[in-house]
Amino acid sequence: MADLYEPDVGTAYYRSNDPLKNLRFRVTLKRITSTSIVPQAQNKSEDDDVELQSVDQKSSVQSDEEQMVILWQEKVFGQREIDLYSNADNCYNVMDQKYFEDVSKLLEKGRPTNRIFSYVDHDSFSNQDETLNYMTSSAKEKPSNLAKNMAHIRRRRIGGRQAKERELGIIPKTNIVVADPSDERIAKNHIDAPPMQVMYIMADLSPREQPASEESENILCSLHVDAHGVLSIRPDFNRGRKAYIIETGTLGKEVFEYTIEHASKPMNRLEQEKEMKMYREVYTRHKEFLQACVGSEFEMPPPDVLRLLVFGELEMAKDFDSDNIYIQFFIDLPKDWYAESPQQLSWVTQTCQLKTKGQNNIAHFGFPFQVELFYKREIITEENKDVMPHFPIIYVEVLSLDSWQRYRTEGYTYFSLPGKPGTSYETQDCWRPLKDSVVSNLRRFFIGGSPELEFPTYTAIPSTFDGSHLSKFGFRTETTGSVCMRFNTMLQSRMFVQKKSNKKSLGALLDNLGITSQQASVASVIEAFKKARLKMLQARESATRTLLKDDDDNENTKKQ
Template sequence: MADSWNTDTGEAVYRSRDAVKNLKIRVRIERVTSTAALSQHLQQHVLSQQDGGAIELETLTPQGQKGDNDEELVVGWQEKLFSQYEMELFQNESACQTPLDRQYLTEIRALNKAKGRRNHRIFTYTDHDRFTSCLPIQQLQYPTDLLTTTKSGPTFLAERMASVRNRRQERRTLDSSIPKSKIVIWEPTEEFVKNSHVVNNAMQTMHIMADLAPPGRLGQKENEYLLLTIKTDGSGTVIVKPDFNKGKEPYRIVTVGQKREVWRLNVENVCTAMQPEEKEREQNMYKDLYVRHKEYLNSLVGQDFEMPPLGILRYMMNGEIVSAKGFEYDNLYIHFFMELPNNWSSLPYQSHSGVTQTCRAKTLGKENVAFFSYPFSFEAFYMSEKESEEPILQWPVIYFKVLSLDSWQRYRTEGYGYLLFPAIPGMLCTLQ
């Protein structure tokens, strides 16, 4: 039996264009080591041997409630299913601290007046619940063959290493700003990127849980076990942990305690498949949308290519000052300007000069390199005095002046350079 368990409890990432509200998941749990099933088997064996004591044995037989040994539910995205603990907690108005708690109080009272909740052991924590972001760590760890782990204290080696691994924490001001002496982190750690990264898609989380307590003892927090975690963002990414069974063996859950009961878990995706007619209609809609967007872009660009006047060469240059290396001082910046020879002109609003930002150098090997990555563009016109096929006699020149800035805001000239406007596109030029 031990070989028929699914031990791959890693997360799976799915991408879908459909709305996440249509997500439906069937969850089934089944007790494998059941003391109730064993007592029932022994009782039937005794009843088959002696008929006289049948009434007495049936009287002493405990009547199990529906869902004690197995349960199957279809759960929708962010569908709230209350646990026995929540049913008892939110019946008291004094325990309701937030508007969400008072909403749960109203829903639970409505459930009690009706037929009751449709779930017995399986329940959910939605993204708005207070328990979603603060579940115990032992409920969120997946070892190789179990879905939950027991509570374990730190080992002797872990306690000794705790003092060694302590690092000096980065001091931040009251407004959580980084000191100006350490503006750029050249080798950021994974934790620094996680805490400082701006582009962070907000994920919505949902936990499907189960109360695996013995029959008659439901409603205790220590008996709650995590079955499934679902996360999604606004871009159509859905993360499921563990993955759907997809015909594979079920997962195994081992409870904590003296009995250490074993439960079987099956997770299936039961979303309604799109009909072929609806799928074709959706594809046609996307095609129509793409065609309209393409027509809109073409209307912005226009169909006619803008030609220069007769006898005039239009020169457009898009360049980038990438880096500077080999200079003595730090805090470098570059001042550049263009010189146009005879028969060359530019537009009245066209700037002929520019200044890069101040950049600190980074050591690469034996060189100190300052990376600017400064883009610039320039447009010029050449007008020929007479019609001829002779090449252009003189090209415009771009001059560079490298300067450094010290702590007293004084600048020093570090070097000069010049470059002719390239006649071939896509050239990488290096100035010595």
């Protein structure tokens, strides 16, 4: 609880959708040094003895307390600024002239004696270097080279002269392109600093009887607002915590305490409801605008057609004997599949060297590809009604080519495009044809060249095969390495729109498209079988317990 009562001297961050001009805060400053609470001495008229006055705080002690409510970017002049801008000779620009007029009007009503004042965004104090801050209180600390080079760079402000030029379309008279920029210009024009506004709440802690000086000005609070509407305040609002303590650097070592409270006008219930209604209208209009930009409906495939969109990546190949390998692969479209627009269906990767990781030799390709295919089943007849359709197949051939231009076939494999939407990662082992001859192995090692497949579709079941049995008996192969691919698959059909209304599963929809649920979701069938089997076992156990309980009741009745 003690920590909750202690003041928070760190930086606090706030975000609000309301305009900053409504922000206001209350600052209270009070002197708490011993000179204001110790009784003063006085001389007695009867003799020369010194006697202390009676402690009467209400009458003898002069209270030095001040309270002020300040708006965001409200300029409150301090004593030193009043002395400075009261003289017209100290005014050099338009802002100084404006301050001179404001101070003149202020002095006509009487000179103020306030200690609390403010520096706003366009004051010279706010434009001083804010980056050169020391990390310790040691007098021997020296800034780093980076701090020295960044000290003179000023962050861009929100608004100002540049904003007016952009609004009015002012064209600069000088050439904005510098052929030979200096180091200072490069540093100023190549710093990516977000636009921001600053404000400082200050206090003049100099004695009343002495003229105000810049050394006696102390920062009570600093506020920063960036272009995203985030307000940072240091230190944070007190909100019931202890007051902050500040000590002067003069000989008297005066000590002051101050508090900072949020004093913005709260919104009543009617205003809050009105604001929420306005926000809802704005969001509704923005939603309608986005809907008008997108359109009333997305592009849909023709009726009874399934669109298959695959974004794939050939990630790597591993455990091959030869170095400098590359891969060529293509997509073979089965029956009833077609590509609507002319697109690339075969690819060749770059040559990649093997890198040893652990016990594996890995070649990282990272080769992306994409394909858009369509499926529409033809008229179902008695001859083909039981034919199971297949998804397209990617046939892969791994090759190598070394610096001596020795060309070798390293392996064959194939991938089936996923029939389920989502991301999938597959790894397939490769093999290559093998001749039972020493001459063939010597030729492959010394001059390159190896047996190849005339038709790469022989790796799997060729799409042109119409027989009932495919025999590869006697074909000799040798296991080589493996290839890894990643697939990001999307399926689109008009029937998917009616999924919720008709309560159809994905398997039933694919059945209507000609893709059987046995092929699309075998796992769901197995899962349903497991659930049914579990229910049967539970029913059997329940029936057994009921029969045993009835037998025990009958035996107890006979004994009685």
